[in-house]
Amino acid sequence: MGKWLNKKSGKMLGAVVLATSLIVGLAGCGGSNNANNTAASATDNFNKEGLPIVNEPVTLKVLTMRWGNMGDTFTQNQWLKDLEKNTNVKIEWQVVSSNDWAEQKSIMLASGTLPDIILGDQTFSDSDIVNNLSYFRPLDDYIDQYMPNLKAAMAETPELKKISTFPDGKIYSLPTRLPSRPKTKNQPVINKTWLDKLGLQVPDNTDDLYSVLKAFKTQDPNGNGKADEIPYTETGLGMDFLNPFGITDINANNMMVKDGKPVYYPITDEYKEALKYANKLYAEGLLDKELFTQDASMTSAKQQNADAPIVGFTNQWTPDAVFGKWSDQYVTIPPIAGPDGKRYNPGDPNGMSFNRNELLITTSCKYPEVAARWADQFYTNEASIQNFWGAIGTVIKKNDDGTYSLMDPPAGTSADAWYWDQSLRDFGPKYVSPSFEQNIKLSEKTGDGLKLQLDKLGSDYVTTPYPNVMYTADEFKELPTLTTDIDTYVSTMRAVWVTKGGIDEGWDAYVKKLNDMGLEQLMKIRTDAYDRYMSVK
Template identity: 25%
Template sequence: MKKEMGTIVSLLLASSMLLSACGGNTPAAAPSSQTGEGTHAATQTPDKKEAGYPASLTYWAVLNANVSATLKSYSEVAAYKELERRTGTKVEFQHPTAGQDKDQLNLMLASGKLPDVIEYSWGTVNKGADALIKEKSIIRLNELIDKHAPNLTKLLKEHPEYRKMITTDEGNIYAFPFIRGDDYLLTYGGIALREDWLEKLNLPMPQTIDDYYNVYKAFKNGDPNGNGKQDEIPVLLNFNSGSSGFYFLYAWGISDGFYQENGKIKFGAIEPQFKEFVEVMHSWFKEGLIDKDYAATDPKLQDSKVTNSQLGSVPLLVGGGVGRYMDLMRDKDPKFKLAGAPYPVLKTGDKPELGQKEAPFSGIGAAITTSAKNPEEIVKWLDYKYGQEGHMLFNFGIEGESYALTDGYPKYTDKILKNPDKLPIAQAMGQYILAMGNGPFVQDRRYMEQYAGLPEQQKAIETWMNAKNEKWLPVLTQTAEESARFNSIMNDVNTYFNETINKLIMGIEPLDNFDKFVGTLKSMKIEDAIKLRQAALDRYNKRQ
């Protein structure tokens, strides 16, 4: 989950983390938001020669971790195998070393030795798409899409907001986008509570910051795990920049990083409300409500604290968090139950200003490089995923193998939901599809309805969706000069922020030094970074 959409976080929530397509050349409608409905009328697989697909192409992409858990390349994913059968296009995939994708991308761009297609999170590329087009690394796609991509063209006409998102400040469309095609797909993280502990202690679901305090105090003192020891950890949080520990900050209507109010960019850490938040978190830590070892707790240690019934609350993702822990504890403790808790507010009855929410387009897409000798054919090939057949293929896989239609609803089979090799659902999906969050197509909400199919998961999503979220930023683009300046500032800001915020919350640094903290951020030119973000937002708002 990077900090672009509101906090240094939002490139996070982008990050990760960090999760459609077509019937030949027949234009396709956007995926339906109504469960059980298809996206549009089925089409026949086109004749390969008439469609004009390329015979072969090279394709560079970061390999999704759920795919790499069992496969070595996207060429082994069933959806891509079937796509080759349908189109006749042989794809040579190139995957960067895990964790080195940004460095390897920059080296590749500098060398000029490029594959035909590069799939990446383009919002994180320093120079920006406009500069890469001018440098003749990737090509402008507007006219090619209008002429050779009827499925994507129809989608953009029906959803002009998507066109605005995927178009640069200079009017260029530079990539075939990954689009989350329904609001239900945009929220997938939040605060999770041991609901069975609430029930045992006869506590209502918290709504306000004060409610959360009372619940966590009861968790600490009420022995909800029933072992006769005061070993419960009420809540585990992480306070590094952009982390989910700042979910509680949203009660004050700000984020720890960049957000907007009435079109004006702000940086939450220098706002007065941020001091109030730090004071509350410090008091919670001092009372033993926040895990005293939070800064040193890695995912394995967190797992141990959850499965040993010590941890009462932690921010989680709906799939790899709520669903995973429910599965792990099903046999160990049948009473174990997690619930997605509301994003907190300061006053009872208020609606949360902010919650976790992804943008429909977060910058992930497939660009065609200037090395491609047949861009028109590649455009047609990429467009296949935006029609009915491609949409079903990359969201659900192979009919009769990974899914079956039940009254028009594509239901995953036991190869996915109850994998015979005991693979987690996401890894089983990775053998067939890419709906987890990669690639140029439109994600279908019916994927999420089944991936997060437990009642606890579905209720959590509905609870976490209940926020205004008007202050989050769209994915903004900067010029090469702006990007260099912005990154230089934020590298220093993030390092200092992470070092100091934990000292303030733990009491290592006295709260009286908070004004000094703000002053240091300003001396690091955070206000210049705000101006750069403001210029980018102003340009975005002028897009047609």
């Protein structure tokens, strides 16, 4: 069966053709060569240790999802080609596009005919897996018997096991620890050119920020003679704007951890005070009047306004990611101190680097021990960096002193686009040991290296996030109804209180309505999931 994505045209197969190909082409997963499969079934063909994994070639079907029309050029990564040669495990890649994957996925799960391996955490979600557990093999025994690299990684970094353990205590999907990831997520970014022109210092606390934004609004810092400056804009009131009040949320689920316990922060005093502060700024025109009505494209148009920079302050991953030709005017600054004198930065003290569901072995796969040993080859330092950036000799240069540096991308190509073209990038199993990261040399001016430099400004203030917990099938059934109603109401009232005020008068009724809508049950589900997560050793 051919690849599902034509990398030249990016056109996907129709649903009817796809349904037929799924049922016919994937029946008997384990490879299209029956002779190979028969050979693999003999005990003497499989090697529990060393390479090759099998003496006679075996073909495995590996499905992965890619964004948009990215295509399958990553399969030409030299490390992957060498892996096929060295292991005798031949891979038939089945590359699908995110544009059409939702429909294809529904057909696949309904038919129950899956390839041998599912790769990438965006391919199947937690709920896809939990609600279809019979399609996926528990991997605990395979890890113990056939995956020494992953087993050692889990011993060194327990977070890998915590994030991979499902509610029934078993591991169905394999994790990743991406290399050279920061601890911080978004950080405050300000127009330094405007500060310098107005003779202002970088704001240190919320009072300073108010004064600076007021100056941005009234003193024409872009010098075009127009009152077109927007001191702060975002698509909605980003929760990052509330960071100085102790509100941090990297998962957009209204949850945080305080004193070791899960907290639903939209009913906290800190949240209430943060919205009062936001209302004060909105009333004086310091927050974009279209804050709650614009979409991302409108926000981007303001950030990259053609004639002059018009945005003063925001929170971003890096300044160069959003401001286009004005990027040089913007700098990342330390977290703004709140009324309590403390600083809070959203992120993860363990690093923004962990994910689960990066590889699943299906129950359709006839040779799971072969698949497990193949997957384990990804869990070495050199394998991981080559599957995150690109192959050594193509994208990565291995230096004589044992360090690794990234080559410059081809002219006209961004570094990030090049890495996606050359590697699995964010997707798939990986593990880079924390001690190995000192050997990776990145440019401090762009991309991953720039973020690591900026990270130093906020890493000491990163809060412990509500973790990426796993829910049971029953919990997944309840969550959508609860979160849809509750989150919609919270968002609506946030917009009302920021734009019109009245939070003190309406607070008690707001909290009562949330409780009437099932907040207690939502918190029970979230707390139970948190306790399960924390109990994994």
